[in-house]
Amino acid sequence: MAYGDAASNQVLSLQRLLRDMGYGSEVFCEEQPFLFEGNTRSITQHARHASPENVLLLHFTMEYSNEVMSWLRRVPERKVLIYHNITPHTYFAGINGPLAEAAKRGRRQLSQLRDLTAAGWGVSAFNCQELEEHGWTNLDVLPIIFDPKRYAVRPDRTILSRYEADGPNILFVGRVAPNKCFEDLVLTFFYLKRWIRPDARLLLVGAHGGMEPYVAFLERLVDKLHVPDVTFTGHVSNAELMAYYRCSHVYLSMSEHEGFGVPLLESMHFELPIVAYAAAAIPETLGECGALINEKDYPAIAELIGLLIEDEGLRDTMLAGQRRRLESFLPKSVEGRLEELLNALPP
């Protein structure tokens, strides 16, 4: 669990939805997170809540420690794995060795977790497919819950005053990691700035701890291409995140590996037309909206962004599609599915 992390936010949204549906729900985690908005309990406190009548939803984004694995073997609950996906370790080669190893071990744990759980729920069909490849059979999709209430935060004024005027601003939100292909964002922005909109800005919003060699590479690339107005924000607060969405004009994703893509839903909510590379779960998340890129042709992508900035009619049509798509992820849309999945669990 961590502040501002998409999977952690999903844990809280799911807890809220379960409580609204009349279920009791508690969140247990190995380490108490710093600055976290929800109430969490340590797994050491779980014993007094343990009962075979309960269902334990295991959110899985990276390897579980040995302690958690042995705890899972002991507890009497029916268990369901909620798989958010693990970035393939090859992306971290040469950048963060320990993280690459953790990703590798995490993926191996999928086979062990299969034998400990009653079912696997992927947040996308893409994630279910990966579980299937690890021998899982009882699989279903439980989509990410998008709760607009979470975004009713006053946007940070300093950010708004800095970026609201002029622009256009091209936004990407996500941890600075090689699977997100920040270099492709910079290359696309290079052509946009050089040919189409010299006044454009690229706002790259996301934490970059543990990715220092990759960040150094990106900064050097920006420097070498002489492309100004590229901002790496680092970790931001909710208010700052809201401000970045509010003052942006187009959302661009070149990511090659996403188990779902929460910032895509956020862009739908904040009415930013989406241009995204069609990889992993991204086409599935967008459904019948957004512009999907099948080849990383940077000049052409820059031209498409230029079109979206200039052509109001095209932008409005795309935003209408995005609004329709977002409805599928609202709590009231997911509620029925969740009830169905809980009822289908073996006793």
Add this chain to the structure above:
Amino acid sequence: MTVSKGWLDIPDEQVDTEKIMQRVRARLASRDIAPLDEEDKTPEAIASALWRAMIGSSIDNQDVPIQGRDCDVVPRNYVIDWRVPILGPIHAAIRRVINAEIRRYVLPSLRKQSYLNRQVLRVLNDLFEENERLHQEIRKLREDQGEES
């Protein structure tokens, strides 16, 4: 500068992808493509040289020339579409039938193929890493033997 046919996909039925691609092509044709520097290096070449120099290892194993994204061959958003303003409802019905049939017959076999592709890639990557590890061990053993003799 040419843009390939399947480069863009806008799944929203209200947007004509082909028309957008034509506009993108027309805009690209009007650009002055001057080289970035005297060595005539493209930004892409600069990025890739920098990656090699600063990160070293490729994102995917260079000895395995397949990337994860190449494994999935299912055209999830592909639909048969044509736009003729007359006879709209009839065309829409025909399109729906054809698209439904494609999903029913073609997609399951492509899903199986994608599954196989991913398995093969995983095995190749594992073998590559194992091979690399064995090479390192052999090198170390040879060094140790050299020291002993």
